[in-house]
Amino acid sequence: MNYTRINRAANARLKKQFEEMGITSCELNFKGCMGRFALSFCHRHKRNHYKRWGQTFDEAVEALSDISQVLMSCAFCHALGEGTMRDEMETRFLELRGDDSQAKFKF
Numbered sequence: 001m002n003y004t005r006i007n008r009a010a011n012a013r014l015k016k017q018f019e020e021m022g023i024t025s026c027e028l029n030f031k032g033c034m035g036r037f038a039l040s041f042c043h044r045h046k047r048n049h050y051k052r053w054g055q056t057f058d059e060a061v062e063a064l065s066d067i068s069q070v071l072m073s074c075a076f077c078h079a080l081g082e083g084t085m086r087d088e089m090e091t092r093f094l095e096l097r098g099d100d101s102q103a104k105f106k107f
Contacts, residue, residue, distance in 0.1 A: 010064035028077035042073035
């Protein structure tokens with residue numbers, strides 16, 4: 001399976017979803033946040049979590065673009081959330097997107 005193609009398709013879908021929701025800046029807002037600069041999609045889990053054996057292209061894109069599993073984040077906050085502020089990032093996910101039970105796909 002071509003994961004680059006899957007990631008690009010999921011990112012295009014996420015971009016549209018976030019624009020429709022009016023989210024245009026970092027949702028993590030840790031100390032030192034860059035606001036609207038260097039934004040990316042911050043998944044609740046590592047991207048490999050959303051991939052499974054036998055998954056179709058459309059299922060993989062759907063799993064990676066599930067809004068309950070993604071926050072908009074600046075590069076600074078994204079790096080902190082994957083490192084020393086992992087617990088704080090999960091707290092923000094719970095506040096903004098609910099728990100993992102909201103996910104469309106169960107892994």
